[in-house]
Amino acid sequence: MKKYVLLISLALTVAACSVNPVTGESEFSLLSMDAEVAVGETNYLPTRQAQGGDYRVHPHIQRYINDVGRRLVKVADNAELPYEFVVINNSVPNAWALPGGKIALNRGLLMHLKDESQLAAVLAHEIVHAAARHGASQQTRGALLQLGANALQAGAAGQPFQRVAELATSLGGSAWLAKYSRKDELEADLHGMRYMHRAGYEPVAAVELQQTFLALNGSDKSQKTHWFGELFASHPPSSKRVAANQATARKLGSGSRYTERYERMIAPLKVDALAYRAARDADRALAKNAPDKALALLDQAVSIQPEESIFWRLRGDAWRQLKNLHNAELAYTTAITKNSIFYLNFLARGELRYDQGQTDAALADIQQSYDLLPTERASYYLGIVARDQGQLRRAKMHLQAASAQPSALGKRAQRALINLYLESAPQQLFNVSVLRTEQGSVRVQLQNTAPVALLVERLQIEDPRPGIRWARRIDMAIALPSGASTTFDIGDPVAETMPPAPLLAAKVVVASLVE
Template identity: 45%
Template sequence: MIRTFGLLTFLSIVFLAGCAENPVTGESQFSLISPAQEVEIGKKNYGPYQQQQGGRYIVDPDLTLYVNQIGQKLAKVSDRPNLPYEFVVLNNDVPNAWALPGGKIAVNRGLLWMLEDEAQLAAVLSHEIVHAAAKHGATQMTQATLLGIGVSAAGMASQNSEYGQLISMGAGLGAGLYQARYGRQQELDSDFYGINYMVKAGYDPQAAVELQEKFVELSKGQQSNWMSDLFASHPPSQERVDKNRQKAQSLGKGVRNKELYQAAIKQIRKDRAAYDLNQKARKALADNNINSALALTHQAIKMQGNEALFHITRGQVYMAQKQFDNSAKNFSKAVALNPEYFLGYLGLGLSQLEQKSSTNAKSNLEKSTQLLPTPIAAFHLGELELAAGNRDKAIGYFQFAAQDQGQIGQAAKQQLAQLQPATTAQ
């Protein structure tokens, strides 16, 4: 009884200490995460989270500059204008956008070519700005902490890591820091206050209605896993459409900037057929239709040779064929085109291992790990360190790799059992 009273007293103190007014809604909100911690969480995980989802889109860097310009314009009229907002375009086909705590926001290439004008882009970005400004991510993390749910670091979330499965790695390796599962009220709040931000910045609020109509229509035909994940994080509904329409009707008209937006996305619209071919190549590879996959990658690269993802896919196809000289050439090309994306280095390092080029393999596996730690890179780095007589370094790598749920994890545990049998037995 005394213990129960003590626990309740402790929880009451924690609750009172963690209560604060939500800066967007004005409602009382419980959070164990301070504003400074929000910023640090976003800063720490922004890079790895991007890496897991295709990396930054760099074929046309002006597109990210444009999106960031619109985002900063909206952020200035938000309820937390002093957050260190950043806006990037990710090289990912899924029509999605997300926000980390502290104002770190991303929008996928696959969503941009679905939009019609700048006002619809503003609707997307305003919605995500509210998620950050209203501390929705921080609230989720607080709930996870209270429930005893572990929050994994973004770099440790890759489960698709068995050696043979490198050929299936692509843009979308995991959820990262946490997979946002916004509730009904959080989504409605982000819609409502996001429209306010749009109007303050001069945009037509009707665009927010159109955006939700697009997502409701898209949800009707969902068939793939990534679409399920998309709608789990941002569940569309007719209710959201209706509420947006009701609010928009009470507000004035604003700018649409259709021509400006279409000019900004000109390159990705031009290259969309090539990205579609790359998706077909990846599906053919997953279905073990190797020759078809290779032909499709050839076509995609012919249409847009500056896209690193296409060379990565072709490198994966050559790995499936055990043509490691060719896979190394393609991964090397991908690294040259996009030196800030981990998967090119990872594929190159693994190809070089097969070519018995241990020194080069180690260098590239380390570079991939600096961008995004993965169990497969850690395991092979552990092997290389062990061969070099660096037992402690090897153990560190194997301990990381052992967190994997597949073959890599099992192999790492076997190595640890040999290197530290007493610890493993415990």
């Protein structure tokens, strides 16, 4: 054990020592810069999809945010990263950065900023998180904890460093958006304000944002506190941060606000605000099974902003609740026309088409949705279609993914997956061992490894020795709850016909669900 821990320590010391590109300090990181860039590239699109997709109604807003971001990158550390800046079509105020310079902020946050300098404060802060490799440092700390818990196993494999590095790189996008440490936040504040100053922006804007966030965070009854919950979860405000930012601002001096330019650029968002509120209320009405009310609200939303695909997709949901499937398909198709790179538009139409028996058309839509974002819903339908087409391996893969979720659909996927195994390979749902005892009798131990109760109806026992072809099937009726096991002896005359081999092989060949 000590040997393996020593090997791990040496591997980490040699391979994980790196220099923070922003502070110049030596730090541990289990990811190389190339690995970080790969993490960002891999997770950027699915993370954006999961949070609402890219905002596309007013393309000039995307260009504007990118221009401000590029202005800051020119004066930033680690500027060689492949930075990207995207506005997410989400009303919740939030911003985040993935490793490798992949940065996003929500449409909703733009509504709460007063000028371009405050926008620059948000973007500069996220640039520092990427430039200083805060995401990699955060995941390194988590990976080291797991490494310590599995030191013996990792050492025995001979490649402990590689195992932990693989753990870090395999994490999905959500894992990289967790809460930053206080040190990371203070570092992002300090250097972000320095970038703002170098780019000609007013550093006091960063102080103003922190003061606002701190006030909201301290007001437990404020509706805005809940509204800003995601932002506060990953970027916790504090009085210490406000004080530090004030001191930094005094040292840096003043800069430009660009208030008029900011107001001009986001003016369309303010015009559309009423439409998004109507759509939010329509979504709530649909949750209460009130499609007529939802359609009335969505008529308002579309009259204000007909180019927003969200409104058309919700109209499709409303028509579907009203059983008007023709209008539902038209609405979903319009949503796709407005935004053909958002997974949910394709998924909604694909589900509708599947329910109408249009399997080929449904499969095309759902596969398109899955390619943009592999979801539980898409996995379920892809699994069911693959099962019906006899593609058992593909069906098992998708149903396994869908059944991992603790939801009603996840349970349906689980049941479909188990039925698939029961039909094609029931032995994979059980652990079975059989042997002869010292007294010469045959003893069977049977365990149900499935997550549901199963009824064992037929067991096959065979001689596993090469060149020997002997097998017997035994009918039975043994109900086993999930995880349960049982042991029983096989009596004469079956036992007497079995070969004298000390070890025999056995498998379940017929089983069914316990209803």
